[in-house]
Amino acid sequence: MAFTRFLFFTLLAHTFNLLLTGEHSNFSLTDEVRGVYQAIVRIEVVSEKGSGGRMMKARSTGSGVIISKDGLVLTNHHVAGKASRLTCRLHNGDELMADLLGADAMTDLALLRLRLNENGSDSKPLKIAEFGNSQKVKVGDTCFAMGSPAGLSQSVTKGIISNVALISAGSQSFRLDGENVGELVRWLGHDAVIYPGNSGGxxxxxFGKIIGINEVGIGSLGGAIPSNLAKSVAKKLESQGYVSRSWVGLECQPLIKNKTSGILVSGVISGSPAEKAGIMAGDLITQYDQKKVSATIPEDIPIFNQLVYSKPANKEVKVLGLRDGLKKEWKITPTHREPAYAKEKELKSWGLTIRNFTLMSSLEAQRNKKTGVQVHSTNRGGPSASAKPSLVPGDVILEVNGTPIDHTKDLIEATRKLTRGKREPVPVIVRFERNLAQLLTVVKIGPEAEENQPVQAWKPWLGVSTQVITRDLSSALGLPRTTRGVRVAQVFPESPAEQSELQCDDLLFRIDGQVIQSYRVEDAEVFGNMLKQYKINSTITLSGQRNGEAFDLQVTLNKRPEPPNELPKYEEETFEFALRELSFGDRVNRRLDLNQSGLVIENVEPAGWGALGGLRQGDLLLRVEKNSVDSVDGFEKIMNRLITQRKKSVVFFIRRGIHTLFLELEPDWDQEG
Known part of the structure; x- marks a missing residue:
């Protein structure tokens, strides 16, 4: 055991040594490199992603680097591009909220701005890092990878540049939000160790200059987005929040063996500017907007794509090339390139996440128009999935009750009008497109129908839990094997049984002289069913045995406390959890004071705001902010007030087992649908 502990701590120490030094031992950081080290930030991200008909929330961490004195932080799109909340920890431990200025999936880059005016942080000068020139980087150059692996504090590892034009193998190998990152990016390959969480560092x-932004790590091989590309994208994200690109619909590949110069056109998208200009598959492009172009290996293609995408939309471009050995000239007018996919939105009353079409997604779906709303994901068991026929991912909603649906905002507005003031689901006729067919279905949207609560029939209550006196138990207790009855296993506090001094281990054989016919495990309900025959406030005589002595005990039955399924409940839609009032059984089983207030958390939706804040099923909610909660009505009033105030975070004080803790829930008050 001692050796095992020694080995564990030796390995642990070695791991942290790698975090500080990398695989290359005996190196020290120059002052210039140390300066960059202080510009690293650890980024804590709350993000949302459509799945299962909901916008699922998740926490993650990544790395970033401060590139300006006014608090600009550069990181990866896959770290922060879908963030709804961002917190950055600086090298000195300060934590600042940040805003997402923009993200670019095609280069996997995102730009944040620290909120320097919060917490008095604007008075502290930031440590920043400067860009170097990635075009001057050579194979064999020393490099340092920096970041916050696995959400830990900052680290640095050392390596060398192994490749200055690393590409992904195959056009589909690295896709992000529908974009092929390899279309534009040739990574700087290096062997500085990259750990999970280093992304964005x-x-x-x-010399302490940024030559790349770390993006991928496969075994001992790391890949970084070249700094020249990263710097260019960062400037555009800062100025306009996105990167403007043009699109012509060309698909190109390196030359085949019998060709000597140019770029081979492998395909042209139908209806694209390139097709309208007359370019065809098999043509060779030798010059694009007065710049000579050629691609003999796959590594050349991203450079050509960067050139094509960089041209302004709606401005004619002259293209020179060859067709069957003859010179050709084409004039192309590029169009604006939209993202591959639009952002998903949640429509709770339908059990859907939906999104609009972009030019690229409509082309992928082989549709000649962008109107209609695409079903992105469905909630199994939700209204849309329960319809006949059901809506499934990929379907396109065209009409609702005869009203055309061209955009997600149309569907959201139609839903609001149809469900406003309704207390039960509203059936609507939906026209939707699936492949080439147009189908109709009926979806019942809106609030779930309220269950009619049965009129309460109060039942008599003794206040004990019992077990059947089986034949084996009879023999063990020295009783005749023909004994019928129950053993008292628990006496509830402040119950009729306790007031009549009934005790645990008492054996009960008769009620008012009638034998309790229980001797098999399956007879467990017999005793309770006999009690149900009496009215509340009835006085009964229990005949039994205590410590070998027979007794007759008179007990007056009270009204049974309400069980959990009969208590008021409430579903909190913003935080996505359900709760109910505390029952007598809860207080007894949790060993709480019988006057204990609070509400029981019955259900917490996975990946909802409640779950993200640490709320769990079974928690006992004691306070919301500084307000004690003891009823569903009181809780609802508190939540309505908080929704009006739209506080950035809401503090729940809960009890979990023997522990109490504060949970900070940070909702998105602006969710639609």
Whole structure:
């Protein structure tokens, strides 16, 4: 055991040594590199992603680097591009909220701005890192990968540049939000160790200049987005929040063996500017907007794509090339390139996440128009999935009750009008497109129908739990094997049984002289059913045995406490959890004071705001902010007030087992649908 502990701590120490030094031992950081080290930030991200008919919330961590004194932080799109909340920890431990200025999936880059005016942080000068020139990087150059692996504090590992034009194998190998990152990016390959969580951190040269933004790590091979590309994208994200690109619909590949110069056109998208200009598959492009182009290997293609995408939309471009050995000239007018996919939105009353079409997604779906709303995901068992026929991912909603649906905002507005003031689901006729067919279905949207609560029939209550006196138990207790009855296993506090001094281990054989016919395990309900025959406030005589002595005990039955399924409940839609009032059984089983207030958390939706804040099924909610809660009505009033105030975070004080803790829930008050 001692050796095992020694080995564990030796390995642990070695791991942290790697975090500080990398695989290359005996190196020290120059002052320039140390300066960049202080510009690293750890980014804590709350993000949302459509799945299962809901916008699922998740927490993750990544790395970033401060690139300006006014608090600009550069990181990866896959770290922060879908963030709804961002918190950055600086090298000195300060934590600041940040805003997402923009993200670009095609280069996997995102730009944040620290909220320097919060917490008095604007008075502290930031440590920043400067960009180097990635075009001057050579194979064999020393490099340092920096970041916050696995959400830990900052780390640095050392390596060398192994490739200055690393590409992904195959056009589909690295896709992000529908974009093929390899279309534009040729990574700087290096062997500085990259750990999970290093994404978004800088790759630095020995002079302390950023030469790349770390993006991928496969075994001992790391890949960084070159700094020249990262710097260009960051400027555009800062100025306009996105990167403007043009699109012509060309698909190109390196030359085949019998060709000597140019770029081979492998395909042209139908209806694209390239098709309208007359370019065809098999043509060779030798010059694009007065710039000579050629691609003999796959690594050349991203450079050509960068050139094509960089041209302004709606401005004619002259293209020179060859067709069957003859010179050709084409004039192309690029169009604006939209993202591959639009952002998903949640429509709770339908059990759907939906999104609009973009030019690229409509082309992928082989549709000649962008109108209609695409079903992104469905909630199994939700209204849309329960319809006949059901809506499934990929379907396109065209009409609701005869009203055309061209955009997600149309569907959201139609839903609001149809469900406003309704207390039960509203059936609507939906026209939708699936492949080439147009189908009709009926979806019942809106609030779930309220269950009619049965008129309460109060039942008599003794206040004990019992077990059947089986034949084996009879023999063990020295009773005749023909004994019928129950053993008292628990006496509830402040119950009629306790007031009549009934005790645990008492054996009960008769009620008012009638034998309790229980001797098999399956007879467990017999005793309770006999009690149900009496009215509340009835006085009964229990005949039994205590410590070998027979007794007759008179007990007056009270009204049974309400069980959990008969208590008021409430579903909190913003935080996505359900709760109910505390029952007598809860207080007894949790060993609480019988006057204990609070509400029981019955259900917490996975990946909802409640779950993200740490709320669990079975928690006992004691306070919301500084308000004690003891009824569903009181809780609802508190929540309505908080929704009006739209506080950034709401503090729940809960009890979990023997422990109490504060949970900070941070909702998105602006969710639609």
């Amino acid at each position: 800088p790759l630095v040269d020995r």
